[in-house]
Amino acid sequence: MRMLGVLGGMGPLASAEFMKALTLETPAERDQDHVPAILWSDPRVPDRTAARKHGGEDPLPWLLRGIRGLEAAGCGAIAIPCNTAHGWFAEMQAATSLPILHIVDAAAADLRRQGVTSGRIGLMGTTATLDMRLYQERLGIECITPGDALMQSHVMPAVGLVKANRVAEAYAPLAEVARRLRAEGADAVVLGCTEIPLGVAAGPALEFPVVDTVAALARAAIAWALAERDRAG
Amino acid sequence: MRMLGVLGGMGPLASAEFMKALTLETPAERDQDHVPAILWSDPRVPDRTAARKHGGEDPLPWLLRGIRGLEAAGCGAIAIPCNTAHGWFAEMQAATSLPILHIVDAAAADLRRQGVTSGRIGLMGTTATLDMRLYQERLGIECITPGDALMQSHVMPAVGLVKANRVAEAYAPLAEVARRLRAEGADAVVLGCTEIPLGVAAGPALEFPVVDTVAALARAAIAWALAERDRAG
Known part of the structure; x- marks a missing residue:
């Protein structure tokens, strides 16, 4: 099965909590029951609010770099535990064939x-x-x-x-x-x-x-992962 | 600066807590002060205790797959928030030029x-x-x-x-x-x-x-990241 890709770091504590929710909300008896995932936690992504409101640096190139990394690692879908980053959802989704789970x-x-x-x-x-x-x-x-x-x-x-x-x-x-x-x-x-x-x-x-x-997006990611596990047999 | 690589998923909740400790122990005023990191959380790695004690499946190929992924993503060092996996430390360190921070x-x-x-x-x-x-x-x-x-x-x-x-x-x-x-x-x-x-x-x-x-390894990782930030200027 393909791994879940998590485009995170925005902020990093929210990404860590997302990984925690992803684990705690998964029905599991042992490590191997949990969701394989790669977290790309790059807190250097320029501030999303500053970009939209005050003409700050565009975060899109940083977001796309993370998506490329998650694609290269073999992920099958992407979750982004940052609401504001979804202001660039259309551009990100247009740039990848992987489904992005909308928060x-x-x-x-x-x-x-x-x-x-x-x-x-x-x-x-x-x-x-x-x-x-x-x-x-x-x-x-x-x-x-x-x-x-x-x-x-x-x-x-x-x-x-x-x-x-x-x-x-x-x-x-x-x-x-x-x-x-x-x-x-x-x-x-x-x-x-x-x-x-x-x-x-x-x-x-x-x-x-x-x-x-954070928890809501984790639940959507778990639903994707369980379907992916079934698909991969 | 190069990102920190985290070879995790063993178990996934410990990896999430590692990412949380990495964040909370870093002196930071905003997202951009935090440590860029990639967490390769693959809980499918065969059970380390079962491998050592009961002839279970060898986890080393799975560990090396994660290390290859972190190398390909451009990481500069690797932390592994699983003590038992350090039973394969020599084999892992021999297989990569990246420093592995020993727990x-x-x-x-x-x-x-x-x-x-x-x-x-x-x-x-x-x-x-x-x-x-x-x-x-x-x-x-x-x-x-x-x-x-x-x-x-x-x-x-x-x-x-x-x-x-x-x-x-x-x-x-x-x-x-x-x-x-x-x-x-x-x-x-x-x-x-x-x-x-x-x-x-x-x-x-x-x-x-x-x-x-978990917290001790996070502190070691932060020390690496701060030195890496200085090095990268």
Whole structure:
């Protein structure tokens, strides 16, 4: 069977958590039952939000370098545990014959799993993810988002704290924003930046449905791997 | 700079924890400060203990396949977060020009960091790691080990529980064995199988110095990466 390719490093802690979720969510009795995977963790990829919002260096050449590496290693599909990088999904998918598992589709599947199929969801993510409307255009459910002030004061600083290994400090601002979205009528809150579930896991569980996009993408990857195992016989 | 190669999947949860430790132990303010790494996580590698103890399938061809993959991806050094696989260290190092960071050397450095430079250490690991004398021949400190009965009743079943995603259940038997080694006069206990620190982390911290070989190897890898960054300018 072909291995799963993971284009990661954006950030590296989210990639490590993805590998952990990939393992813990797989039905397994021993090493050999687990999903063979290659993680290309290159945190040097230029900042995705800076590229979209402030004319920063284009990450696409770095993303394509990783995809070439995963192709050369013999991978059969690619998962990218970074929501903002999906702003370059079309260019990446056009550049490879391997299927790329879209993180918004994984989030949608997780909402269905939790019984949330209509109404409104709260959407947290980077400013670039929100501005590119990655979820709003693909999810099929109305999204409400934090205002610009909360994005600047709470969400973006918290994402930065996780990337700087200050995970515990990210809990309070992220939990506050999630609770505000809930109070505004969200049936569930999608943690649509892979740093966000790491911060939210650092404190008491939230009292309403949330979508952990790291775990959701891991489940989509496991479904691919189990089908690949069947296919390879 | 060249990327760090991680030959993993043995088991996959230990590899994920290695990637997490690699990230959390790196001084970083943003993604781009972290260590570029490729994790080759192939849990299909035949069981190392079964190969050494019971004439099971030879893992070496699988290990070499991973090393070839990491070489082809442009890695500059290799870390292997599996103690038992170091029973094939000489064959692996002979097959590649890349330096392989030896996990026993990383454990020795961690003992020095904790001020343990003489006396006796307690050694926990797989039966194969203990029988191959990977630590006893290389560490330079007297090692005491659990008896065969405790290995069969406690240590090996606990390692299997971690590989089967039943991490919390592994705590009690592992903590009991570590405490017995301490009672027998160990100044510190080396958790010389990468599943063991995962189980030990699932409960209250032990009351004496332990060496987490996952974190120790991550620190050695970070030291390599920082030197590589300086070298590459």
